[in-house]
Amino acid sequence: MKRFIYIALCAAVAAGVYSCAGRQEVVPEPPVEKVPEVKKVAAREYNSGLELASKGSYEAAAEKFDAALKKNPSFADAAFNLAVTQQKLGDHRKAIDTLNGIDLAKERNPEYYYALGASYFHLKYYKAAEESFLEVRKLDNGHLKAIFSLATIYGKTGRKEEAKAAWREYISIAPEGEWKQQAVKRLLEL
Numbered sequence: 001m002k003r004f005i006y007i008a009l010c011a012a013v014a015a016g017v018y019s020c021a022g023r024q025e026v027v028p029e030p031p032v033e034k035v036p037e038v039k040k041v042a043a044r045e046y047n048s049g050l051e052l053a054s055k056g057s058y059e060a061a062a063e064k065f066d067a068a069l070k071k072n073p074s075f076a077d078a079a080f081n082l083a084v085t086q087q088k089l090g091d092h093r094k095a096i097d098t099l100n101g102i103d104l105a106k107e108r109n110p111e112y113y114y115a116l117g118a119s120y121f122h123l124k125y126y127k128a129a130e131e132s133f134l135e136v137r138k139l140d141n142g143h144l145k146a147i148f149s150l151a152t153i154y155g156k157t158g159r160k161e162e163a164k165a166a167w168r169e170y171i172s173i174a175p176e177g178e179w180k181q182q183a184v185k186r187l188l189e190l
Contacts, residue, residue, distance in 0.1 A: 038071050038072060039071075039072055041071050042067075042068040042069075042071035042072035042075055042078065043068070045064045045065070045067040045068035045071065045078075046064065046065065046068040046075065046077065046078045046081070048064045049061045049062070049063075049064030049065040049068065049078070049081060049082075049085075050081065052064060053081065053084075053085055053088075058085045058088045058089050059085075059089065061081075061085045062082055062085040062086060062089065065078045065079075065081050065082035065085060066082055069082065076102050076103070076107050076109075076112075079098055079099070079101055079102045080099070080102065080109075080111070080112055080115065082098050083095040083096075083098040083099045083115055083116075083119070084115060086098060087115065087118065087119055087122075092119035092120075092122045092123050093119075093123070095115070095116075095119040096116065096119045096120065096123075099112060099115055099116040099119070100116070104116075104135075108139060109139075110135075110136045110139040110140040110143055110146070113132045113133075113135045113136045113139070114132070114133070114136050114143065114145055114146055114149075116132045117129045117130075117131075117132030117133045117135075117136065117146070117149060118149070120132060121149060121152075121153070126153050126156060126157055129149070129153060130150065130153050133146040133149050133150045133153070134146075134150070137150075142173060144170065144173070144174055144179070147166055147169055147170045147173075148166075148170050148179060148183065150166050151163050151166030151167045151170060151183070151186070152186075154166055155186065155190065160190050163186075163190055164187060164190050167183050167184075167186055167187035167190070168187065170183045171183050171184060171187065
């Protein structure tokens with residue numbers, strides 16, 4: 001709700017006109033330096049959050065990302081990183097709410113959809129997780145984590161042939177490593 005009010009107020013201020021009950025009044029333009037300052041403060045909070053998250057201080061990082069969002073509600077990367085820290089703290093419901101607050105259709109970032117799918121998966125909402133991972137594949141067809149996750153979902157939901165196909169696809173394009181070995185193992189178990 002605040003986001004829409006903020007946008008409406010910004011639009012009215014940008015137009016230089018404020019309309020209320022059919023009456024229009026010219027509104028003085030805000031000083032130009034205030035808008036960039038708000039974004040600078042949001043960026044500082046965001047960068048502090050990144051630093052804290054890199055040190056494993058997820059609660060403090062979440063507070064910083066939240067502070068950045070309060071300064072700049074449309075800061076999609078701050079929302080994304082807030083959701084990731086919420087995941088690290090085990091609060092997947094909050095992460096889903098945070099990620100759903102991002103205009104995913106506008107942002108079109110596969111990592112945002114992947115994070116959303118991961119939280120749905122952890123809550124065992126497999127259908128919603130599958131939809132998110134399929135959206136990732138629309139944006140980045142070779143997204144290895146999405147392919148791996150879809151194969152896992154297919155296996156968990158009893159769709160063996162789909163699981164086999166996804167595991168084979170993953171194995172054919174994945175670099176050598178632990179995840180690829182895990183994929184081979186899971187394929188052989190089907």
